[in-house]
Amino acid sequence: MAKLREGVSDRLLDCAREEFLAKGYEEASLREIAQNAGTSTGSIYTRFKDKAGLFDALVSPSVQGLLAWFRGEEEAFRHLSSCEQALQAYTYGEKRFSQFVDYVYDRFDDFRLVLCCSQGSGYMDFIEELVKTDMEYTRRFIQETGSDAFTSGRLEDDFMHMLTSAFYSGIFETVVHNMSRQKAYGYVGRLRRFYICGWKDILRISP
Amino acid sequence: MAKLREGVSDRLLDCAREEFLAKGYEEASLREIAQNAGTSTGSIYTRFKDKAGLFDALVSPSVQGLLAWFRGEEEAFRHLSSCEQALQAYTYGEKRFSQFVDYVYDRFDDFRLVLCCSQGSGYMDFIEELVKTDMEYTRRFIQETGSDAFTSGRLEDDFMHMLTSAFYSGIFETVVHNMSRQKAYGYVGRLRRFYICGWKDILRISP
């Protein structure tokens, strides 16, 4: 039973990360990666099937993990009473976003990869996934708090999409601009607070 | 001493636009462009020096034009009395942004090029330029209106940068997402209003 020689995949992934970060998906060279990792190009194909597979192996765990965590949070929130919901947070919980930042910053390079270096890999739309999930979350919140945001016309689906998308794009600016984790905490918090102002105006929940 | 045959450069630019839009900067093929334009690859080099030069020729006028227009606006605004300034608008003038949208939408493809197809061309940071200019503008406004936003600690330079950057990224979502001009007017207007809520909280100008 021939085993994969240990450490090779790790070295390969490390070198791939470096290469993809430096040159982007399309311009990255598998030859270069294999060489730096001290293997043959062939072993990339043995282990990861593809250039795409290699990129995926690098990025997928972090991305899927974030999405899963995010959906988990949503589900948890959904099971609070609407009273608790209202008490707990207007729109986005403080703690949740610090966890969000931590999750992302614990896998900083992976997210840089997706955000800055994935052109051509078909991986560019993961923010959209986040946005969709968040929107469901928000929609439900609006419904359960009885806000007239939609019925009054102050909010429309398209606009909500853009707003949400802008919000997460904003958040991931931390990664794109290589901010430190500390800065990111502050930035995200402020952005959140900033958005809450706008949302308050739209939702008009408070007495 | 033959002159550059007229029309060729234009055809070259048109075909380049098409190619870059379709495949992105890195994957675009100069051979293809030259062929479609009915010239030789060589003439690209004669006229534009480079692949980079060709992209630049395509994109630079619109980008530089926007920046220039933007600085002009700032300058004009700067020469109003602070009283007039305060009267005219809190942060961003209504009219100014509809002109902004018009400027961009009159050169829609050029901006799509910069925003979506410039990876590898070193052109990705034009928003940063816009942001810097806007920030100067805002800083001066804050100073002249006497807001305590900075001194109170509610605002910091870094945060202001991110906020502004997020705002313009948001605005350019209209282009990235291929919105119609009409939709873009609406979207930008709403985004502006949304942001004003946050800014009001930060600036606390009004009585």
Place this chain on the structure above:
Amino acid sequence: MAKLREGVSDRLLDCAREEFLAKGYEEASLREIAQNAGTSTGSIYTRFKDKAGLFDALVSPSVQGLLAWFRGEEEAFRHLSSCEQALQAYTYGEKRFSQFVDYVYDRFDDFRLVLCCSQGSGYMDFIEELVKTDMEYTRRFIQETGSDAFTSGRLEDDFMHMLTSAFYSGIFETVVHNMSRQKAYGYVGRLRRFYICGWKDILRISP
């Protein structure tokens, strides 16, 4: 001291047949074959030594079998009295060729393999073997029937070779063109009758 696991070789052969038929010898992939058979590439080498060995294992029994059967027939015919020979058939016996067709069609894929998919395997000359055997057979027949075909110059060895070769190529067209067995019977019969006309002219046996 493990034995070769039974059934594996068979599965390997089945999958190899499929692969060779689909892609031809040179383009066939051993990896693919091993995978489809649920074994490792290595076991191909253990069991068949080689790509060539694998092809050989597939094709050799049918080919050698046909050749052996053919020689057997010749031998049997050879022991008839020349009188019986003349009575039985001019050149090719009716029954013999229907058996020939049956033999081939019972191993249709194997012969397709040799005839259509063996480029690069060094197996392309099995018809030659058939031809040689047939020629000996014919030569003896001519001698024993006392035909003046050779002595008169109406027949030469080279021409006889080509004629025989064309005949068998013709017969194997049934396989190459994927004819049904029924069609093949008819086709071969007609071809035989057609050839007999020519041979009669050459041999001039009959009164």
Place this chain on the structure above:
Amino acid sequence: MAKLREGVSDRLLDCAREEFLAKGYEEASLREIAQNAGTSTGSIYTRFKDKAGLFDALVSPSVQGLLAWFRGEEEAFRHLSSCEQALQAYTYGEKRFSQFVDYVYDRFDDFRLVLCCSQGSGYMDFIEELVKTDMEYTRRFIQETGSDAFTSGRLEDDFMHMLTSAFYSGIFETVVHNMSRQKAYGYVGRLRRFYICGWKDILRISP
């Protein structure tokens, strides 16, 4: 106006011929060809577009030429009175086939290429083309001479196809087996005579 450097295409074609003859279409290496020709691989693509294009450039003139010549002959024959036709030849004219052999042997390698080395190039069915043309020719001849071959059931389209196909395959055996031109003349002549016997039996034209 950059001209193709002279002689390069010729050298390329020569080396390609050699390579294809030696290894067959699929196994031939463009790198090898370019190297032997003293050029870069790229120039193959400039001049011939493709591996397929290179093979085509090699083979197409001879093949198309033969087909054209063949159709020309048919047309010429068709304009003779049926009386003249009957007089001139039963099925295939003596002179025509010696011209045929000459045509082929003047381009011996090209035909070897098509007949032995074209697997994978989509060029394998040129004999079929010949056969189709010949069959039209024969069908018309049968009709005009008033033979009852078809109506009597002695001949059917399928069988005629196989017969014709076998005939031309037979003829091209000369090339496949590397016969000398002299041998080929004799072989083809004999094959023709041999076939005429069979055809006579089928057509039953003569009194």
Place this chain on the structure above:
DNA sequence: GATGAATGAGCCTTCATTCAT
């Protein structure tokens, strides 16, 4: 100035075969 053929490195990928386990 314009041309476009030539360059040759580089791309991703596949392959038969080997050999440590």
Place this chain on the structure above:
DNA sequence: TATGAATGAAGGCTCATTCAT
């Protein structure tokens, strides 16, 4: 004996750029 990861050469092809004409 069986495994299948590793090898590394080779495959066809594309590219931006150069430069003789």
